[in-house]
Amino acid sequence: MADQKDAETIPITVEFSGGLEMLFANERKLSLSLPTKDKEGNHVNVAYLIDYLCEKEMKDPRRDLFVLDGSVRPGILVLINEADWELEGEDKYELQKGDNILFVSTLHGG
Amino acid sequence: MSVIDSLRQQIAACEAQLATLRQQLAEAEHLQLQSRRQAQEEVQPATFDPLTHDMSYGIHDDFRSEVFAALSHGDGSEQPPRSRWPLDKMEYKRYGRQLIMPEVGLQGQLRLKKTSVLIVGVGGLGCPSAAYLVGAGVGTVGLVDGDTVEESNLHRQILHSTARVGMTKVESAMVALNSLNPNVKLVPHAARLTPDTALSIFKDYDIVLDCTDSPASRYLISDTCVLLGKPLVSASALRTDGQLMVLNNPPLPPGDAAGGPCYRCVFPKPPPPESVVSCGDGGILGPVVGTMGVLQALEAIKVITRGVHSSVRGPAEAPSLLIFSAYATQMFRTIRLRTRKPKCAACSAQATVTPEALNSGSLDYVQFCGTINPVDALSPNERISVENYAKLRTGRNPITGTEVSADSHVLVDVREKVQFDLCSLEGSVNIPFSAVSRLRVGDDAVKIPATEEEERWIAELKARGDKPLFVVCRLGNDSQMTVKKLKAMGLDNGGQRWIGDIKGGLRAWREKVDHEFPDY
Ligand SMILES: [Zn+2]
Numbered sequence: 001m002a003d004q005k006d007a008e009t010i011p012i013t014v015e016f017s018g019g020l021e022m023l024f025a026n027e028r029k030l031s032l033s034l035p036t037k038d039k040e041g042n043h044v045n046v047a048y049l050i051d052y053l054c055e056k057e058m059k060d061p062r063r064d065l066f067v068l069d070g071s072v073r074p075g076i077l078v079l080i081n082e083a084d085w086e087l088e089g090e091d092k093y094e095l096q097k098g099d100n101i102l103f104v105s106t107l108h109g110g
Numbered sequence: 111m112s113v114i115d116s117l118r119q120q121i122a123a124c125e126a127q128l129a130t131l132r133q134q135l136a137e138a139e140h141l142q143l144q145s146r147r148q149a150q151e152e153v154q155p156a157t158f159d160p161l162t163h164d165m166s167y168g169i170h171d172d173f174r175s176e177v178f179a180a181l182s183h184g185d186g187s188e189q190p191p192r193s194r195w196p197l198d199k200m201e202y203k204r205y206g207r208q209l210i211m212p213e214v215g216l217q218g219q220l221r222l223k224k225t226s227v228l229i230v231g232v233g234g235l236g237c238p239s240a241a242y243l244v245g246a247g248v249g250t251v252g253l254v255d256g257d258t259v260e261e262s263n264l265h266r267q268i269l270h271s272t273a274r275v276g277m278t279k280v281e282s283a284m285v286a287l288n289s290l291n292p293n294v295k296l297v298p299h300a301a302r303l304t305p306d307t308a309l310s311i312f313k314d315y316d317i318v319l320d321c322t323d324s325p326a327s328r329y330l331i332s333d334t335c336v337l338l339g340k341p342l343v344s345a346s347a348l349r350t351d352g353q354l355m356v357l358n359n360p361p362l363p364p365g366d367a368a369g370g371p372c373y374r375c376v377f378p379k380p381p382p383p384e385s386v387v388s389c390g391d392g393g394i395l396g397p398v399v400g401t402m403g404v405l406q407a408l409e410a411i412k413v414i415t416r417g418v419h420s421s422v423r424g425p426a427e428a429p430s431l432l433i434f435s436a437y438a439t440q441m442f443r444t445i446r447l448r449t450r451k452p453k454c455a456a457c458s459a460q461a462t463v464t465p466e467a468l469n470s471g472s473l474d475y476v477q478f479c480g481t482i483n484p485v486d487a488l489s490p491n492e493r494i495s496v497e498n499y500a501k502l503r504t505g506r507n508p509i510t511g512t513e514v515s516a517d518s519h520v521l522v523d524v525r526e527k528v529q530f531d532l533c534s535l536e537g538s539v540n541i542p543f544s545a546v547s548r549l550r551v552g553d554d555a556v557k558i559p560a561t562e563e564e565e566r567w568i569a570e571l572k573a574r575g576d577k578p579l580f581v582v583c584r585l586g587n588d589s590q591m592t593v594k595k596l597k598a599m600g601l602d603n604g605g606q607r608w609i610g611d612i613k614g615g616l617r618a619w620r621e622k623v624d625h626e627f628p629d630y
Contacts (some may be wrong), residue, residue: 010352014126018351019387028438039351056249059561060548065385076380077431083446084376102445104433109348109389110235110323110399 009033018105032071218415226250228315236321238403256302265398332373352402353436365459578608584616
């Protein structure tokens, strides 16, 4: 039984905007299936997702254009189901089935 | 009586009635014209002294307007009420289409008329937003920009024109805006916004539009708006995307948690400078930035007509970020933003951004946001000037003077493919810098194997492995990074093969060698 539960995954959508898609082979939208628990057995959260994206999905070696000092770099907004992640607990937010996580890089042109 | 006869009679009767009405109208118009002429003659300097007028018959006409003005307003700064209506006759006509909307109405139009808007940046965002705000009858519009109009601006900066290339953007915009609506007062500030001028410029305005193009100016504008209590409509655009936020709305004093968040609340730290892409480097589609500018004007009109002045303002909308993606299936999406950050450096009770700090110049926005140093990654013997490279192409080694064959070297152009397709040097191979950046070195290369496409690039570079390899790009920065990368990948055969870049890139090539090479 326990094994079966561990094998469960959390389907989520990840989207990129404002140029971040270029770091992910120009994919604006990814459908991911994450394990429910991380190595320590904790429920996976946004911090886990960011790590996962860097390790598994990012096609560009320039990691510092996405992460810096263990979190997303300044100038990137993380939106959990269309709301600023600061409203949801930032990277501690525990991912739920069907969540939409949007990473937006600020633009500066005008 | 037949139906036809009956209709004929009815028509005849209506026509008679119509004729009578026309007669009456003509008479009424004639009378009105006469009485107006009379009134004008009376306002003309009188041939007799009005002071001799017998006051027992009432106030003399020459004094009447002054008396009315004194009765209706305490201060003499207001214009005497010329008409019975709050707006001029012209204004009812000009603004009629928006006046009849409940969102504007008379109250909204009067609010627009007494509001002054500051537009910082008269480019792709500032042009359309200024046009709509001036068109809508805002009282005063201030324009801040230190740049002059360039040809490459014209596809998106709709107030400027071919004939006005070289003119300051502020002047050029004023020409266009004045012809659009001469009733709006335009105030030029034809210089780049700096920390020491920001407060003195902003203080005279009610609402500010950030239409600039750099992180440093965005923080400066937001800070100034917080310090002076002005709502801020901020937008930006690049390539096919745009973003829009209404900040510091309501514009309550720092420390008041009920005020709207500021730019620093949303972005406490500036992005690393190498992640900032300009329209010049990344490109921009005219209607994309235009859409964002138009939306800025719309948000400003919403804030103004709701009552930016009045103490009983309607409830401000919850802070949000609008994201526009022209090529996504969902073009617009709105994201809920946080409220004011309790520790914000600008709008919290613990703010370190103060008017004194701003005026004294102790807040260095350029340093805060960082700058990219000009790339200087290579040693002189890894570089060649465009002049020497030109000689080499003609078949002579510029250093030894010996003859070289046309197939003497490999030239790699690392501009993106779209640019390469616009124009390129004959015989050059295109390997876009984005692809070069993705090529992995050392541990990374082991961890993630190269894709098929990447294998192809590498094979392309390894081909003719005995020939020196020259790298060229648009400006001469990416080419240096590429040389470093290629060497790290071992493509120089342990130093046996020369790999270097062409100094100053294709810009230098155009300036010094081939003036016909396109400038885009
Ligand atoms: Zn703030």
